[in-house]
Amino acid sequence: MLGALIIVFREVLEAGLIVGIVLAATQGVGGRGRWIAIGIGGGLAGAAIVAAFAGVISEAFQGSGQELFNAAVLAIAVVMLMWHNAWMARHGREIAAEMRNIGTAVSEGARPLTALAVVVGLAVLREGSEVVLFLYGIVASGTSMGSVFIGGLLGIACGAAFSALTYFGLLAIPQRYIFAVTTWLIALLAAGMAAQAVQFLNNGGVLTAFDNTMWDTSWLLSEGSIPGRLLHTLIGYTERPTGMQLVVYVGTLLAMYLLMRLARAPERPRAATV
């Protein structure tokens, strides 16, 4: 039972962290609960579908289907995170100002919420499909199924609790700084996902340029450990990054920065009408 709990918790951790950050990043935006619930619900439905067709996906594209699928999912999430940060660069100040003045939710935030709902959905879909397959395996094998299955469910509950912990931890940050902090978190999240997508493309045999290992920090922090996994999700920590992963990581951060600069520029003359 404990083994199942740990396996499932490890998988749920990443999605849980992302949900917590997204919840904190959308502080004060009206209707966010509904959007994020839609994201989680859609992600769960997607996870079940992906798990059901795991064999088909795996065999597509000469056996590289799973890698290409994961890379595509990550790439979409990266674009959505960029969109969110660009949107916040333009509207964040208004939202923060209104929150201070009125102390209530801002209704205007529906647009970035769709982007973040997609991010949440994709995170749940990717990690969730592995949980579904694992739990299915337990049910299918039929041996000592009860306790292991309960362990799995407890693992999911622990993941959800961790998500709440992330959220409330971020809320402890003074309101003046919270958008700055979540903007950074989302930028690093996106860069890490982009680097991970590069690895999947590499595993799929599609992108093998500059795939020499730059360094190895497995002696310092194993990627398989819980802190390693957390950092993997948060900032894209990898024991042995390749040259291409580094290039894409830095490139994503740079692109994010430029996009936010561009989004911010025309804000002044038009003020709050946009």
Next chain:
Amino acid sequence: MKTLIAAAIAAALLAPALAQADDFTLTIKDHKFTPSELKVAAGKRHTITVVNNDATPEEFESHALKIEKVVVGNGKGVVRIGPLKAGKYPFVGEYHEDTAKGVIVAE
């Protein structure tokens, strides 16, 4: 012109992928890998076909090799590794980590 350059870059990036090196097979049965130790040549690319003869799905995972791959029950999956420096690269079946484990030795 731009498309030409883009095509050339794409071709340059994709070309190495087409040059496949040695192929290996790992078989999962009763949540164990056979062989549990696989010797491969260092500095080359290899493809490993992971055949799952169990009814339950398994996730072939190795942080050292940077691979995470679900292999469905009674199915198979292809993983690509390398080029590796000489050394030992452990892997596990994540869903049955206590029995499903092995190591790839690059030399």
